Amino acid sequence: MPIVEPFKGIFFKEKKIDTYVCPPYDVIDSDYKNQLLSKDEFNIVRIVLPEGENDQKYKNAKNILKAWILQKKLIFDEDCSFYAYSCKYSIDGVEKTLFGFLGALKLEELGGSIKPHEKTLKGPKIDRFKLITSTNAMFCPIMMIYDNVQLSDFIKKCNKEDLFEVNFENKLHKVYKINDASAINHIKQKIKNQTLVIADGHHRYETCLSIKEHYKQIGQETPGSDYALVFFVDKNDELSLMPIHRLIKKINIDKLKQKLYNFFEIGDVFNYDIVMYDGEFTYLKYMKKITDGLIERLDVKIFEDVVFKGMLNLSDADIASNEISGYAHSKEEVVKSVDRKEAAAGFLLKPITYDTLFEITSHNLTFPQKSTYFYPKIPSGLVGYHFSSIEGCKNV
Incomplete structure (x- = not known):
């Protein structure tokens, strides 16, 4: 049973952050990374793909995050919230609007109510393990798909506070805050009945499971490490599924x-x-x-x-x-x-269909490597999750 909680998101204090965000870490090559680094000294790529030799880069990410928080460049939300997100984009000449929301998902083993659709590789998981345990934070959300158009309609219609909008890679991204207690509880209850399929972020999810187990094995109580930053989207909400x-x-x-x-x-x-x-x-x-x-x-x-x-x-x-x-x-x-x-x-x-995706994962089967491509990708640096973000938010 998926358990999702609101959290105190961490985000840039300014409203104009077009030059601060970056794509998910795993689609950034070296040339694009250099462009992002030169674009702005506060681009989030400095944290999600830090500079430095060997493990020093993870310490550098930790120090940069700490410095930006002390400078109040990055601030924590005062409220426990879900964060609605929309993205206007064009594909094959067709205008679409992706819509969903960000929440903190309590980690559980794969194969139950949370289904993977592809296998993972060891290398990326080691890298993300070191980064997340060093910074205690996630700025690249895992993307999961659910099947409940009523929940999607509710999130679109419920009271929301505009936070900011970002023009990035020829797309308009908007972020809204949902902090009404009744709306939060309605979302939490509806997600409990869902089967969630991981679209993007298999390595990140398995890394988060490893982090949770790591702290358990060494006997270190680390509140917040048993949750992950997830973007939830209904299968009908214009997330393009391509081959x-x-x-x-x-x-x-x-x-x-x-x-x-x-x-x-x-x-x-x-x-x-x-x-x-x-x-x-x-x-x-x-x-x-x-x-x-x-x-x-x-x-x-x-x-x-x-x-x-x-x-x-x-x-x-x-x-x-x-x-x-x-x-x-x-x-x-x-x-x-x-x-x-x-x-x-x-x-x-x-392309495969969403019906095929749900059918295959319902049998705990995985697709061959490189079978699916979900578009668009959510920029990193819109709303982040820190282990401390969940404090005081579980009983809202």
């Missing part, structure tokens, strides 16, 4: 095509399973498509089994290495990669 497309980098394209036509026939824009781009688009339809098994019938699974493993004899390690295969998050990225000769061919996959 991650596949690239093949090192291959004789003519030989590949000969193999492809043993499994595919030519389709058209109305009747196809995948689309190949090698300078021109070819619509492909499986001659015989797998229809059994929740995972086995997924397009991404069939493609990897037939093309990556069947035709190219790639192992899971080969696929993960990104030397022969690769990934792209948009049709435009596929076209650029092929046109620039960075890949020999690209394959556009179809």
